[in-house]
Each structure stands twice: as C-alpha cells, then as structure tokens.
Amino acid sequence: MKVHEYQGKEILKQFGVAVPKGRVAFTAREAREIAQEIGCPVVIKAQIHAGGRGKGGGIKLANSLDETEKIASKVLGMTLVTHQTGPEGRIVRKVLVEEAMKIIKELYLGIIIDRSCGRPVIMASEAGGMEIEEVAAQSPEKILKEFIDPALGIQPFQSRKLAFGLNLDKGLISTSTKFITNLYKAFVEKDCSLAEINPLVVTEDGRILALDAKLNFDDNALYRHSEVVELRDLDEEEPLEIEASKYKLNYIKLDGSVGCLVNGAGLAMATMDIIKHAGSEPANFLDVGGGASAEMVENAFRILLSDKHVKAVLINIFGGILRCDILAQGIVEAAKKVAVKVPMVIRMEGTNVDKGKEILNQSGLNFTVANGMKEAAEKVVAAVAGR
Numbered sequence: 311m312k313v314h315e316y317q318g319k320e321i322l323k324q325f326g327v328a329v330p331k332g333r334v335a336f337t338a339r340e341a342r343e344i345a346q347e348i349g350c351p352v353v354i355k356a357q358i359h360a361g362g363r364g365k366g367g368g369i370k371l372a373n374s375l376d377e378t379e380k381i382a383s384k385v386l387g388m389t390l391v392t393h394q395t396g397p398e399g400r401i402v403r404k405v406l407v408e409e410a411m412k413i414i415k416e417l418y419l420g421i422i423i424d425r426s427c428g429r430p431v432i433m434a435s436e437a438g439g440m441e442i443e444e445v446a447a448q449s450p451e452k453i454l455k456e457f458i459d460p461a462l463g464i465q466p467f468q469s470r471k472l473a474f475g476l477n478l479d480k481g482l483i484s485t486s487t488k489f490i491t492n493l494y495k496a497f498v499e500k501d502c503s504l505a506e507i508n509p510l511v512v513t514e515d516g517r518i519l520a521l522d523a524k525l526n527f528d529d530n531a532l533y534r535h536s537e538v539v540e541l542r543d544l545d546e547e548e549p550l551e552i553e554a555s556k557y558k559l560n561y562i563k564l565d566g567s568v569g570c571l572v573n574g575a576g577l578a579m580a581t582m583d584i585i586k587h588a589g590s591e592p593a594n595f596l597d598v599g600g601g602a603s604a605e606m607v608e609n610a611f612r613i614l615l616s617d618k619h620v621k622a623v624l625i626n627i628f629g630g631i632l633r634c635d636i637l638a639q640g641i642v643e644a645a646k647k648v649a650v651k652v653p654m655v656i657r658m659e660g661t662n663v664d665k666g667k668e669i670l671n672q673s674g675l676n677f678t679v680a681n682g683m684k685e686a687a688e689k690v691v692a693a694v695a696g697r
Contacts, residue, residue: 311529312525313543314406315355315406315522316404317525329519330519331409332353332409333407334407335406345378353407354369355368355406356405357406360395368392368402387403411511411514412513412514414513415512416521417436418440419489420506432456432490434472436476456469456471464490464494466487470487493505502527504525505524553616554596559596559598559599559613560597561595561614565593567593567619567622568593568620568622568623569593569624570582571623574599577626585624585690588688593617594617599632607640611640615652622652623655625641625657629659634658635662635666645673653693655693656686
C-alpha cells in the first residue's frame with residue numbers, strides 16, 4: 311500500500327524525523343492560507359502516487375501569496391504525466407504547500423528488505439535527487455549499504471558509518487545519525503516495505519530534512535495498522551485492483567492483451583514470462599491462490615474480463631489445494647454470467663484434472679484446451695493475433 315508524500319511526512323514526524331513545515335491543501339484558497347501561515351516563499355507539490363512530479367510540472371515555487379493561489383489553481387485538477395504514470399497521467403486532487411529553503415547539499419536515504427539475505431538494508435548516497443537506479447547503473451560505488459539484523463535493530467555504529475560515508479560536516483554527524491536511526495524505527499514499527507527520502511537535504515542554516523518522503527507498507531501487515539489503512543486513497547488506485555481486493559484476490563493490471571488467471575504467484579510469474587516469450591504481453595497478474603473457492607474464481611474471471619484491453623485469456627492452473635474440478639466449475643459459472651467475447655485457452659494439471667476437463671467439455675462453452683504451458687502460450691498468442 312502507498313501513501314502520499316504529505317501523509318508519509320506526518321508519519322515520519324511521529325518518529326522524530328525532521329521534515330519541512332507545510333500542510334496539504336485541496337483548494338487554491340487553502341493553499342494561500344497555508345502559505346500565509348508558514349511564510350513565503352513556498353513550494354507547491356502535486357500529490358499523486360508517482361515519481362517524476364517535478365519534471366512533469368507538478369512542483370512549483372511561489373514567492374508571494376497571490377502567486378501561491380495562482381499556481382495552486384493551475385496544478386489542482388491538472389492531469390500530471392510522468393514517467394511513472396504512463397501517458398494517461400493522474401489527476402491532481404490535492405497539493406502540499408511547504409516552506410522553501412536554501413539547499414547546500416542533496417543526499418539519498420532509503421530502506422528496503424533485501425530478499426537475498428532476509429534483512430532490512432539501509433542505502434545512502436551523496437547522489438541525492440537522482441533516481442537510485444541511475445546511480446546504481448552509473449556510479450555504484452556511490453551507494454553505501456548497511457544490513458540490519460532484525461533481532462538487534464540498527465546499531466549506533468551503523469548509523470554513524472553511514473553519516474560519515476555521506477561526507478557530512480562533523481557538526482552534522484550527530485543530527486544525521488539520529489535521523490537515520492529514527493527513519494529505521496518508523497520503517498520497522500509501521501511495517502514498511504519501503505522508506506525512501508530522496509532528496510535528503512542539508513540546508514544553509516544547518517538543518518537536515520526529508521525534502522521528499524515515500525513510504526510503502528506491507529499489505530500482509532495492514533491488519534496491525536488501522537491508522538495506515540485509513541490513509542488509503544482509492545482515487546490513486548486502479549479500479550479493477552480495488553475491486554479485486556474486495557474478494558482477497560491478488561490482481562495487478564498491466565499493459566498487455568493476454569488476460570491471465572493463475573493459482574500461485576510463482577506460476578503466475580512463469581505464465582507471464584512464457585506469454586512474452588511466445589510474442590505477446592500479459593494484461594494482468596492475477597493469482598487466485600491455492601485455497602480459492604468457485605465463487606472466488608468466478609469473481610476473478612469477471613474482473614479479468616472487465617479489462618477492455620484483454621483480447622484473449624489464458625487460464626493456467628496446477629490443481630493442488632485448488633482442485634481442477636473446483637476451478638472448472640468456477641470458470642463455467644463465470645462464463646455463463648459474464649458475456650465472454652474473447653477466446654479462452656485453458657491448461658490445467660493436478661488433482662482431479664480429468665474431472666475438471668469433463669466439466670469443461672460438458673459445459674457447452676467454447677474453450678481451447680492445451681497440453682503444457684508452451685502450447686497454451688502459443689495458442690493464446692495466436693488467438694490474440696486472430697490466427
């Protein structure tokens with residue numbers, strides 16, 4: 311789950327992480343009132359769940375109250391297009407108005423879970439303001455890493471090591487060490503999957519501040535954080551993904567034309583790979599899980615077919631906990647309730663596979679059955695191409 315920058319900063323403030331003064335505004339008049347409260351100049355920042363806002367025209371400097379109101383009126387309601395939104399862009403419904411400051415240094419600080427070692431890793435770099443992927447590709451030596459033992463937590467020597475590695479003035483070492491430690495506390499206590507400050511800035515008056523803040527949260531831990539769930543902005547999420555979450559389905563919309571209905575995340579990833587290998591692109595990631603009922607399969611099928619870009623469907627199931635006959639019954643029920651206007655290719659193996667195929671064959675519906683993933687991918691790609 312993602313939150314907006316202003317929401318992330320409010321969370322960080324609770325843990326003693328320093329952020330600029332500012333508040334969110336939903337109207338141009340509110341933006342003016344906030345600017346009057348904190349003093350001009352101010353920065354007006356579009357609030358959407360995507361990076362690259364500055365390059366897209368979503369971050370502007372205002373030197374007066376009139377200019378603040380004028381800029382806010384233009385940014386609010388605009389469709390902001392960045393490299394992360396895609397060409398369709400996102401509508402800006404709110405802006406963050408915060409103090410402008412004189413910056414003498416931009417840094418990077420981020421925390422993620424390193425899956426290879428099963429530990430949080432803190433990454434820091436002097437190359438702040440850039441995409442960390444660009445830094446890793448062009449100057450990997452500029453990225454400092456500290457792996458944290460979850461049982462021990464961050465140790466003082468680790469935060470000091472990062473602070474010294476950023477070549478900060480000696481007078482800022484204590485402040486930056488505390489900043490890093492507090493960010494890690496927020497990351498752990500809020501069950502984050504990502505905490506990224508880019509840029510982390512040093513100001514002319516000697517402050518260290520999170521100029522930007524990006525927090526993502528582990529969906530599997532949200533039951534522990536009702537206060538975080540309340541921050542969810544449905545306007546920033548794909549409608550089909552919202553619908554899928556109501557039925558506990560793992561659905562992510564993609565840009566291709568082959569709809570995928572699969573049980574198991576690993577099999578779903580392999581299915582998407584083999585579709586690409588066969589010459590097409592997946593339209594979604596959809597994992598119905600190992601314990602799905604016929605009702606869940608029916609809902610998954612309905613959501614998948616709601617995507618107007620889907621030209622054909624590949625159903626790839628390995629029957630274990632989810633038996634093939636249960637899946638087949640769900641598919642038949644869904645196909646009878648939803649107007650199916652695209653070709654469907656089904657590949658299933660495992661528990662009760664023969665019974666599942668029998669249900670499909672006796673349904674009176676038009677399915678193409680494939681033997682093996684390679685054949686299934688080739689058939690669904692051919693169907694997309696009209697062959």
